[in-house]
Amino acid sequence: MHAIAATPHPADRAFGARRYYLLEARHEFLRLLRTPMFCIPTLAFPAMFYLLLGVLLNRGSGSGAFTPAVYFLAGYGVFGVMAPGLFGFGVSVAFDRDQGWLTLRRALPLPPGAYLIAKLVMAMLFAALVFALLAAIAVSVAGVRLPASAWALLFVVEVLGVLPFCAIGLFIGSLLSGQAAPAVINLIYLPMSFLSGLWVPLMILPAVLREAAPLWPAYHLGQLAYAAVGQPSVGPVATHVAVLAAFTLVFLALARRRLAPAT
Incomplete structure (x- = not known):
């Protein structure tokens, strides 16, 4: 009597693939959540900077549409969500x-793209945590009150805003060693945050820095965040979205070329 091998139903295979994606994303998130060198700076630094520089040192109602506690909520939120993309991709890919x-x-029978999708989900979850921490400080300490639609729009902007920085981090991770990647990312991350007007309003920076600000992706994400909460912003939304999409696609293509197996 011949044994007949059972062929998995396509729906069963699809369910198994989805389950693997979810498991890998969960493990990637927990792995970095349990890594103090990544988790503590990613979550604590934006909250600390916003509390000290955006709330305690900028008390007041501002002028016109400018409200310091709300303005810096958006700015430091963007500063915070950049880190999971840059460090979560750049450093971990370099070490891997x-x-x-x-x-x-590449030699294992794994679903295609599961590695990158897991890291992307991880970055978006950390971005959501950063948003939640800053929102809690804004409401409880700074007395910020925003419409539900503004909170929702800011959440979407910041969580989806990790995408270009994931692509940049992936490219850096494909280019550098695990020892060099953290230093290089810090040399990009911190100056870009300052020069994009996330730490201090661009209006008080020298003219040459204000004119160069649109060269940075963080500037465009910052303008979207300011617009989401009704703070002064520059330029049309469509332009900022297009620039961020271009950064994402260009650096993703460069990283893909670097990571492609040699033939």
Whole structure:
């Protein structure tokens, strides 16, 4: 009597693939949540900077549409959500390359794209946590009151805003070693945040820095965040979205070229 091998139903295979994606995303999130060198700065620094520089040192009602506590809520929110993309991709991909983990994955029967999707979900979850921490400080300490629609729009802007920084981080991780990546990312992350007007309003920076600000992706995400909460912003929304999409696609293409297996 011949045994007949059971062929998995396509729906069963699809369910198994979805389950694997969810498991890998969960494990990636928990892995970095349990990594103090990543988790503590990512969550604590934006909240600390907003509390000290955006709330305690900027008490007052502002002038016109400018409200310091709301303005810096958006700015430091963008500063915070950049980190999961840059460090979560850049450093971890660089270390995975050094350890040969990416080469090993190519030899395993894993769903395509699961590695990058897991990291993307991780970055978006950390961005959501950053938003929640800053929102809690804004409401409880700074007395910020916004319509539900403004909170929702700011949440969407900041969580989806990790995408270009994930692409940039992926490219850096494909280019540098695990030892070099953190230093290089810090040299990009901190100056870009300042030069984009996230720490202090661009209006008080020298003219040459104000004119150069649109060169940075963080500037465009910042303008979207300011507009979401009714704070002064510059330029049409469509332009900022288009620039961020271009950054995402360009750096994703560069990273893909770097990570493609040699033939």
